[in-house]
Amino acid sequence: MAPSEGPVKELDEKCVEMIVKYVSEIRSGKLDGSIKIATATVSLLEQIISDSQNPTAYELCSTVRAVGRQIVCALPQELVAANIVRRVLRAIRDEQRAHANQSSEGAGESLQRLVLAAPHRRATIGAAKDLREPIRDFISELSAELDSSTSAICSQACEHVHADELILTYGASSLAEKFLRAAASRRYRLILAESCDVKESHAMAARLSTAGINVTVVSSAAVGVLMSRVNKVVVGVVAALAGGAVLSRAGLHAVTVAAHHYSVPVIALAPLYKLSPLHACEQHHFNALAAPHTAMPYRSKESAVAHVVAPRYDFVPPNHITLFITNLGGSSPSYIYRLLSELYDPNDYQI
Amino acid sequence: MESSKENIVQAVVIMDHFNNNFSPINKTKPMALFSVAGVPLIDYVLESLLLGGVGETILFCCQDGPKIKEYIKKCTNEKVPWSLTMDVQVIMSETCQTMGDVMREIDAAGLVRGYFILMGVNSITNINFAALLEQHKVICKKDKEAAMTLIYKKVSWEHPLIKNDKALFLAADGKTNKVLIHEKYKTKSNDNVLQLPLDCVLSHSEVKLHHNLVDTNIALCSPSVPPLFADNFDFQTRDDFVNGILINEEILASTLYYTILKDTQYAAAITNWKTYQIVCWDILHYWTLPLSIETGSFYQNNYVFMGNHNFRKTSSKLSRSCTLIEDVLIGANTQICDNTTVSKTMIGNNCEIGNNVTLIGSHIMDNVVIKENCKIINSFIDNKCIIESDSILENGTIITANVNIKPKSKLKGAVIECSEIDNNEKSLGKSTSESGTEWENESEGSGGDEFIGFDKEWSDSESCYSSDSSVQSSLPESPIPEDTNIFLQEVIDSLARGYEEKLKCDYLILEINSSRYAYNIQLHEVNFFVIRAMLSMPILIDSKSVLVTVKDILKFFRPILSNYIKTKSSIMDCLRAVEESCIKCEWLDGKAGQIVHLLYEFDVVDEDSLLEWYDDLKDNESLLVNQTSLVKFFEWLQEASEESEESD
Structure with a gap:
């Protein structure tokens, strides 16, 4: 069963309509933030799977993959959506494998079983048993995981943030904010380097300050000077990439370079749904440009002729990251590949 | 609900x-x-x-x-x-x-x-x-x-x-x-005086x-x-x-x-x-995000970003030796051949661009073929045009769909239209060229400026007059301010109606006077505009023998003329109106002498004022001074006066 080799399945009208609605909601900004997009993707896939009539594993796989491809083409910037599709595809494959094995050990997949799984056992196509029920279970597990991911990460905050430490964070990120707030009991000091969305950074600083944290806002240009005094850098990421690198909002690379220079540990907060099996060669993400008014106002005479290049993302190499904090706990960048192979099937890396 | x-x-x-x-x-x-x-x-x-x-x-x-x-x-x-x-x-x-x-x-x-x-x-x-x-x-x-x-x-x-x-x-x-x-x-107008009450x-x-x-x-x-x-x-x-x-x-x-x-x-x-x-470039420069060149397509990433705000569709083919300088957009299945230079240009789908072509600041729509050695600067080329080799298009040349431009043609600020759309042999569609003098002037004016932009002066066609296009065309752009312009339009309308329906001139005078108060027009301006209106009547445009019609009109409106043109200064107003009409209205071209003669015959103007006006013309170096008809008329007038003096 290798659907990536077959042609993409045609989707029925109702399905296409749902996808278009989902895409237009994300594009128009009604769904904002990765966690919301992830939840929306899960519910979209759940809807589509339960709508499909009496499917085999293969059919289900092709449908989900076709949906995934549509989403990836329409929203190339939203890596989270594609990750969720990969997770669901993996679940279908596992379920099918379990049926093919006729194993009665129950649904709990373990690492050992994956490693020990002999290739010949994958070859047989499962009996015509309704796969939707166990997949629905998996999806509800997945949404529970999404719901709990933030709290799971925040619960580790006290392990990493200690009293009297000087912590630096870059820009506004809802996850970093919650993480830092969870560590508020530690009486640490926080430096917040403002990113290009100055307003949001300031708002976040104000909220943290009311939560009783000692916050200093600095311009991102001052990070290099301050870094020698900083104990830890804590940042949220856009995506954790396959090699342990990070795709982040523009400007973070400068911060991590400074941290690397002073050997300050950098902690990247990456919930599991942000783990992407992509490598640094994906042009579209690294070349994506943001609106130039973040760098220069439109009103000037020169703006009509000048080329303003305002990149949307930064690529932070794996050696700049000390630790990823996922729902499952801390893991070093070199361990990301292991997490990826646990989460996704290699067949689905390319949707 | x-x-x-x-x-x-x-x-x-x-x-x-x-x-x-x-x-x-x-x-x-x-x-x-x-x-x-x-x-x-x-x-x-x-x-x-x-x-x-x-x-x-x-x-x-x-x-x-x-x-x-x-x-x-x-x-x-x-x-x-x-x-x-x-x-x-x-x-x-x-x-x-x-x-x-x-x-x-x-x-x-x-x-x-x-x-x-x-x-x-x-x-x-x-x-x-x-x-x-x-x-x-x-x-x-x-x-x-x-x-x-x-x-x-x-x-x-x-x-x-x-x-x-x-x-x-x-x-x-x-x-x-x-x-x-x-x-x-x-x-661009010079009198930028704004009044703030x-x-x-x-x-x-x-x-x-x-x-x-x-x-x-x-x-x-x-x-x-x-x-x-x-x-x-x-x-x-x-x-x-x-x-x-x-x-x-x-x-x-x-x-x-x-x-x-x-x-x-x-x-x-x-x-x-x-x-x-400008808006095209703003879109390329991402100012309009989330609107972008990929707006309207459900799937994204159809374009390859090549740096310097150059974008090409994945299915386009570029020669290795072609150069994209900046702000270039290339559509699907478009092919660009060797040694071609493209800058600040949008190229549509399925175009073919030959060798050694230079494209700067142009907009090329779909299915256009441009043969080798062409140079296209600041031009707009619509669908399915064929530009043969060695052509040079510059300064806001606009070419409509399905036009075939001959080899080695040089176009500067021209508008080329396919005149016979129903023609079966579309490629042979006759091209009519209107020399756009106003563009050329404009482009010379901004010659020192950077090359950006279509060098077309925007035309300010007030939509309020578009209902009567013939009248509109008879009034080329003039520096007359808004109100007086409307007043003139109204006078023309009422005179035209009066002439057609043979209304009594008294009523028309009443109408003109009421418009005059409506738009707050000075008396000397009224004199001026009444004569202008008479010489701008819509019938004149289509009339074959303009002079006969003018004579008829003047004869019909005799009472109106005598009502307004009484004093010496009003006569001068009248003559100035004739002057302006003759310069502005093409159907009166070269007929100034005859018209003045008609006015003289109808006793609207007298000899002294005529001579004074003629002196004025000379002083102001008006365009009319050297018009043969006018020169002849004044020669005749001189002779006539001398004769009458002699006979005294």
Whole structure:
């Protein structure tokens, strides 16, 4: 069963309509933030799977993959959506494998079983048993995981943030904010380097300050000077990439370079749904440009002729990251590949 | 259900321009399907409405309605995002000639429920309409009379969007943002004297003056706007409406407000070729995000970003030796051959560009073939044209669809039209070339400037006269200010009617006098304009023997002439009017002498004034001095007077 080799399945009208609605909601900004997009993707896939009539594993796989491809083409910037599709595809494959094995050990997949799984056992196509029920279970597990991911990460905050430490964070990120707030009991000091969305950074600083944290806002240009005094850098990421690198909002690379220079540990907060099996060669993400008014106002005479290049993302190499904090706990960048192979099937890396 | 329907934001998009700024391209292609950076305008508009939270859109088409309906249907079948969440209605009305007509139609049909957004199809923006409309509603709560909030984008005074369009002078109450004065003027005209009435400053504690606003052609309207248009049938454009309300604020019981967009928001209207080009580049430079060159397509990443804001569709083929300098957009399946240089140019789909071609600042639509060694600078080439080798196109050359340009042709600021569209051999379609002198002058003027832009002076065709195109064409652009222009138009109309229906001249005098008071015209101006009107009558244009007709007209209007042209100064007014008419009206070309002779025969003018006028002409170096007919007439006059002196 290798659907990536077959042609993409045609989707029925109702399905296409749902996808278009989902895409237009994300594009128009009604769904904002990765966690919301992830939840929306899960519910979209759940809807589509339960709508499909009496499917085999293969059919289900092709449908989900076709949906995934549509989403990836329409929203190339939203890596989270594609990750969720990969997770669901993996679940279908596992379920099918379990049926093919006729194993009665129950649904709990373990690492050992994956490693020990002999290739010949994958070859047989499962009996015509309704796969939707166990997949629905998996999806509800997945949404529970999404719901709990933030709290799971925040619960580790006290392990990493200690009293009297000087912590630096870059820009506004809802996850970093919650993480830092969870560590508020530690009486640490926080430096917040403002990113290009100055307003949001300031708002976040104000909220943290009311939560009783000692916050200093600095311009991102001052990070290099301050870094020698900083104990830890804590940042949220856009995506954790396959090699342990990070795709982040523009400007973070400068911060991590400074941290690397002073050997300050950098902690990247990456919930599991942000783990992407992509490598640094994906042009579209690294070349994506943001609106130039973040760098220069439109009103000037020169703006009509000048080329303003305002990149949307930064690529932070794996050696700049000390630790990823996922729902499952801390893991070093070199361990990301292991997490990826646990989460996704290699067949689905390319949707 | 009712309440939920009321919460849906409504937008009215007017799909026509009502001017000829994009002539002759807009004859065959509706404005809505005009391609801006590779995407039809309508896609930008619908997408921006969708992103702005609009739930229901009314597209009001006056021309080419079926084409737009078809396009919308096609989009709905393809399930373009807006088709699912937004209700799009296409309304057609062939009878509407102006924006005012459209609003009256909307009022009559009761299309809008309450507050709505009014915009033209030429606006490209990424604003949040719903939020702005809420803001307008808040204003309306404070001021029950608020009719409209105008939306402007603030830029620097020298920004090309302002430089290439009518500039706007706006005075407003500093506290409430209520508009007090709204005036549009040409940036290039010399008499930039703006008047600010004293009471405007005295009656408000704080007055804001703006001269650097870009009109986005978007307005937020209260439910009272369509009825206002219906009540005031002389409102033809939005500017008429604005001015009418500001002048008659008390009578109409309406007020206007304005709002300036934040720095993060982009809005601009495409009003002429130059703004077209600027907006194209702004889109390439990402200023309009989330609107971009990929607007309208469900799938993204159709373009390969090549650095320096060069984009090409994945299916395009570029030669290794071709150079893309900056701001280039290349459509699907387009092929570019060796040693070709492209800069600041949009190229459509399925084009073929030969070797050694230079393309700068041009807009090339779909299926165009450009053979080798061509040089195309600041030009617009429509679909399916073929430009043969070694051609040079410069300075705002505009070529309509299906034209074949011969090898080695040199075009500067020309408009090439395919004259026989039904011709079976389309490639042989005759090309008529109109030398665009005004463009050349313009381009020389800005020769020192950077090469950007179509060097086309925008033509200011006031839509209010477009109903009578023949009369309009008889009045080439003149520096006559607004009111007097309207007055002249009215005099021409009443004289023409009087002449046709053989009305009594007394009535016509009454009519002229009443218009005179309506527009507050000085007496000497009345004299001037009456003569001008007589010589500009619509019948003259088609008449074969102009002089006979002029004679008839003068004979018929004899009583009017004697009513106005009595004193010496009025005679001079009359002669000056003759002078201007002869210069401006082509049908009177070379006939100045005869006309003066006719006036002399009818005893309207006397000898002394004639001679004095002739001296004036010489002093002013008027164009007429050397006209043979006039020279002959004065020779004859001299002789006649000498003879009469002798006979004394």
